[in-house]
Amino acid sequence: MVRGIPMRGESCKLFFRTDPIKIVKAKGQYMYDETGVKYLDCMNNVAHVGHCDETVVNAATTQMAILNTNNRFLHDNLVLCAKRLTATLPEPLSVCYFVNSGSEANDLALRIARAYTKQYDVICLEHAYHGHLSSLIDISPYKYEVGKFPKKEWVHVAAIPDSYRGKYRGGNTEEMGELYAKEVEKLVADAEADGRKIGAFIAESAPSCGGQILFPPGYLKQVYKCVRKAGGVCIADEVQVGFGRVGKHWWAFELQDVVPDIITVGKSMGNGHPVSAVITTKEISMAFKDNGMEYFNTFGGNPVSCAAALSVMEVVERDGLSQHAAEVGDYTIALLNELKEKHRTIGDVRGVGLFIGVELVEDKETREPATALAQHVITMLKENKILMSSDGPDRNVLKLKPPMVFNKQDADLVVKILDEILTDVED
Amino acid sequence: MVRGIPMRGESCKLFFRTDPIKIVKAKGQYMYDETGVKYLDCMNNVAHVGHCDETVVNAATTQMAILNTNNRFLHDNLVLCAKRLTATLPEPLSVCYFVNSGSEANDLALRIARAYTKQYDVICLEHAYHGHLSSLIDISPYKYEVGKFPKKEWVHVAAIPDSYRGKYRGGNTEEMGELYAKEVEKLVADAEADGRKIGAFIAESAPSCGGQILFPPGYLKQVYKCVRKAGGVCIADEVQVGFGRVGKHWWAFELQDVVPDIITVGKSMGNGHPVSAVITTKEISMAFKDNGMEYFNTFGGNPVSCAAALSVMEVVERDGLSQHAAEVGDYTIALLNELKEKHRTIGDVRGVGLFIGVELVEDKETREPATALAQHVITMLKENKILMSSDGPDRNVLKLKPPMVFNKQDADLVVKILDEILTDVED
Numbered sequence: 001m002v003r004g005i006p007m008r009g010e011s012c013k014l015f016f017r018t019d020p021i022k023i024v025k026a027k028g029q030y031m032y033d034e035t036g037v038k039y040l041d042c043m044n045n046v047a048h049v050g051h052c053d054e055t056v057v058n059a060a061t062t063q064m065a066i067l068n069t070n071n072r073f074l075h076d077n078l079v080l081c082a083k084r085l086t087a088t089l090p091e092p093l094s095v096c097y098f099v100n101s102g103s104e105a106n107d108l109a110l111r112i113a114r115a116y117t118k119q120y121d122v123i124c125l126e127h128a129y130h131g132h133l134s135s136l137i138d139i140s141p142y143k144y145e146v147g148k149f150p151k152k153e154w155v156h157v158a159a160i161p162d163s164y165r166g167k168y169r170g171g172n173t174e175e176m177g178e179l180y181a182k183e184v185e186k187l188v189a190d191a192e193a194d195g196r197k198i199g200a201f202i203a204e205s206a207p208s209c210g211g212q213i214l215f216p217p218g219y220l221k222q223v224y225k226c227v228r229k230a231g232g233v234c235i236a237d238e239v240q241v242g243f244g245r246v247g248k249h250w251w252a253f254e255l256q257d258v259v260p261d262i263i264t265v266g267k268s269m270g271n272g273h274p275v276s277a278v279i280t281t282k283e284i285s286m287a288f289k290d291n292g293m294e295y296f297n298t299f300g301g302n303p304v305s306c307a308a309a310l311s312v313m314e315v316v317e318r319d320g321l322s323q324h325a326a327e328v329g330d331y332t333i334a335l336l337n338e339l340k341e342k343h344r345t346i347g348d349v350r351g352v353g354l355f356i357g358v359e360l361v362e363d364k365e366t367r368e369p370a371t372a373l374a375q376h377v378i379t380m381l382k383e384n385k386i387l388m389s390s391d392g393p394d395r396n397v398l399k400l401k402p403p404m405v406f407n408k409q410d411a412d413l414v415v416k417i418l419d420e421i422l423t424d425v426e427d
Numbered sequence: 428m429v430r431g432i433p434m435r436g437e438s439c440k441l442f443f444r445t446d447p448i449k450i451v452k453a454k455g456q457y458m459y460d461e462t463g464v465k466y467l468d469c470m471n472n473v474a475h476v477g478h479c480d481e482t483v484v485n486a487a488t489t490q491m492a493i494l495n496t497n498n499r500f501l502h503d504n505l506v507l508c509a510k511r512l513t514a515t516l517p518e519p520l521s522v523c524y525f526v527n528s529g530s531e532a533n534d535l536a537l538r539i540a541r542a543y544t545k546q547y548d549v550i551c552l553e554h555a556y557h558g559h560l561s562s563l564i565d566i567s568p569y570k571y572e573v574g575k576f577p578k579k580e581w582v583h584v585a586a587i588p589d590s591y592r593g594k595y596r597g598g599n600t601e602e603m604g605e606l607y608a609k610e611v612e613k614l615v616a617d618a619e620a621d622g623r624k625i626g627a628f629i630a631e632s633a634p635s636c637g638g639q640i641l642f643p644p645g646y647l648k649q650v651y652k653c654v655r656k657a658g659g660v661c662i663a664d665e666v667q668v669g670f671g672r673v674g675k676h677w678w679a680f681e682l683q684d685v686v687p688d689i690i691t692v693g694k695s696m697g698n699g700h701p702v703s704a705v706i707t708t709k710e711i712s713m714a715f716k717d718n719g720m721e722y723f724n725t726f727g728g729n730p731v732s733c734a735a736a737l738s739v740m741e742v743v744e745r746d747g748l749s750q751h752a753a754e755v756g757d758y759t760i761a762l763l764n765e766l767k768e769k770h771r772t773i774g775d776v777r778g779v780g781l782f783i784g785v786e787l788v789e790d791k792e793t794r795e796p797a798t799a800l801a802q803h804v805i806t807m808l809k810e811n812k813i814l815m816s817s818d819g820p821d822r823n824v825l826k827l828k829p830p831m832v833f834n835k836q837d838a839d840l841v842v843k844i845l846d847e848i849l850t851d852v853e854d
Contacts, residue, residue, distance in 0.1 A: 008498070008509055009524040009705075009712050011722035015499040022501035025494045044496060046725060052492055061488035065479055067452045068699035069471060071435070072442040074449035082435055097436040100527040100701045101726060107560050132724055133534050135561040143720055267725055272495035274527045274701040274726040278436075285436050293570055295438035297559055298473060298694055299528060299701040 098301030102266025103131030205252030211392025212357025247326025247353025475695030525728030529693025530558030632679030638819025639784025674753025674780025
């Protein structure tokens with residue numbers, strides 16, 4: 001039956017392109033290749049509560065054998081999932097739309113925002129990535145850099161509030177928060193002067209592809225105020241950072257003490273099962289309804305997807321994974337800060353919970369990004385059976401975003417090996 | 428923990444809105460409500476090889492317990508799935524992109540088409556539906572009718588080749604095929620006269636939401652020729668009609684003896700599991716790669732999704748479901764044609780395999796659509812434990828698109844009950 005050598009699209013890239021890994025099984029924070037070699041996984045933020053978690057697998061597989069159909073029939077799982085999800089959110093965020101991916105969620109969020117505000121334009125951040133769909137590539141400057149895609153006139157790109165490498169540099173202070181928020185205020189004013197109307201501001205609550213950035217204090221509060229004054233709504237993209245990853249809080253927007261109008265969730269939500277969601281207020285959802293167009297998503301909110309999502313939330317709570325992320329994150333960041341003192345190539349260590357970035361530089365003074373070094377470190381980590389990726393506009397930020405069961409012993413190992421690699425390089 | 432009454436988006440509609448059904452389990456072509464009542468399912472084309480098919484459930488659940496991660500690692504399932512899928516397709520269609528829904532597939536198809544042709548405009552059909560994403564609503568006139576969405580200038584809507592109710596009426600003849608194809612030729616000429624360039628023609632290979640339409644002979648052949656001459660590519664949306672539903676053929680485009688440049692598949696592909704795909708030629712995929720933008724889809728092509736899709740293809744072949752669909756379809760259509768002779772309210776019976784439409788009319792001469800009657804029939808069928816939906820621009824076409832295990836006894840029952848309902852009404 002097999003007729004030749006079919007291919008997957010050449011635009012789809014592998015990790016470790018020159019020497020890719022064939023992973024055949026995974027459990028917890030570990031992945032195993034076809035020869036039985038065990039890798040510590042620091043990159044898979046989708047396997048949120050651990051690869052192949054027993055509770056999640058049981059919930060999804062049990063439901064799969066009983067019923068898997070669309071949400072035009074009533075089913076308890078959808079209701080339970082919506083209840084459990086909205087219970088983690090501040091009061092007005094009470095209406096859920098279930099979809100299949102973070103991209104579908106962000107696209108729907110834009111549609112809902114525009115239906116409510118009747119305003120079309122969108123503000124996003126530099127280096128932002130919000131998904132692979134046509135509508136999202138437009139607001140994902142992360143994707144522009146390697147391509148040839150001119151910015152659409154309805155897109156307004158604000159300076160990323162990166163107080164280490166961004167337009168303003170001065171650490172995680174309120175002054176930085178205000179300076180970067182004023183950038184958004186200026187964008188809004190300029191757009192309005194051009195007769196344009198801002199429908200939405202969208203940002204990851206902590207920019208990940210941008211280089212594991214934490215917003216300086218007060219940033220989102222001032223931005224949200226300005227965007228709402230202009231008639232727009234505020235969308236928090238929690239696809240990569242939600243569900244307890246930042247420790248102590250369920251959601252990364254809570255770090256900024258704001259309440260978004262719409263949030264989008266994905267990736268971690270089903271521990272690998274394709275399930276995502278948009279959550280908004282009753283008022284906004286009614287405006288979307290009143291535009292007269294039914295919304296139907298074939299697989300969205302099916303009983304299996306909801307069973308997976310429900311069980312992920314159950315495990316996060318049952319095992320105290322958010323608190324665990326806070327503790328292990330603090331521990332890891334402290335170790336990495338010690339390394340920073342020791343190594344001239346570590347420019348910055350930042351993060352919260354199990355969302356951590358280590359920025360490599362050629363020189364601590366000039367902050368020249370050490371892009372090639374970062375690639376070397378990633379390769380050497382892989383030689384040492386540790387899977388990690390780098391990101392940020394210069395690809396020089398080591399990203400730690402492991403499954404949430406990552407523990408202090410794992411952190412010890414990563415820091416020890418990183419120490420050895422950097423010592424070798426710097427000698 | 429549960430804190431109030433959360434809601435799902437009001438834009439999401441239930442079947443049987445005034446008296447919705449709570450389905451708790453399903454097997455084969457049957458669904459069961461919470462009181463144990465058994466329904467014959469004539470509407471769920473997603474549960475393609477039967478609800479909760481044991482082979483598919485086993486394949487997906489086994490893989491789920493072993494590994495579920497993204498396609499940046501090598502994995503056999505992705506390769507096997509791409510091989511099996513492309514083996515069903517004519518030679519040049521050899522490159523697969525795996526995504527999570529038919530909507531994601533159609534959005535990606537548009538992106539790929541535009542990268543290849545460097546032309547932006549799209550031709551779609553009247554009453555077409557290609558998905559719920561921003562980019563697809565624009566080319567889904569099915570959605571315009573109830574909303575307030577002005578057609579974008581880059582969208583060109585061709586007359587639907589419905590030779591019963593469309594612009595030209597005359598049955599399934601080559602003359603009809605030519606007349607409707609000329610409509611597309613005219614659109615292309617008009618667009619070019621306006622200085623616009625056609626990047627793609629997209630159509631379901633048999634329009635479903637448009638009212639279970641079969642293209643007249645020669646239609647796609649002439650349309651494809653004209654679109655390609657204009658520098659555009661031809662996209663066959665097989666999301667609802669693929670994987671053997673039309674009987675004898677794997678793909679509905681084969682009914683028209685054409686080879687598309689891009690096909691999109693979804694719904695039935697994973698028997699309910701969120702998996703879909705875009706398949707195109709090497710040449711077109713290279714152009715997409717050459718635009719310099721990597722394509723990554725978090726859940727797309729993961730080992731679980733591929734296991735589900737693989738097992739669906741296995742069951743379709745193993746159980747000869749395509750041949751079964753052809754036989755049961757012929758049998759059902761013959762019975763329905765007998766009913767048509769007997770009942771003044773049946774205007775047209777059409778279809779192929781288990782893709783069948785029964786068009787209800789007030790009057791066979793004027794062909795006035797019997798919209799209210801269709802709703803009454805759907806309700807009465809439900810009373811008789813048969814689940815069916817209606818569609819088409821006037822919602823007067825009863826749609827049969829059951830799981831492919833639907834058999835002759837099921838057909839007997841549906842036709843018997845439909846006969847009784849129409850006899851009652853007509854008396």
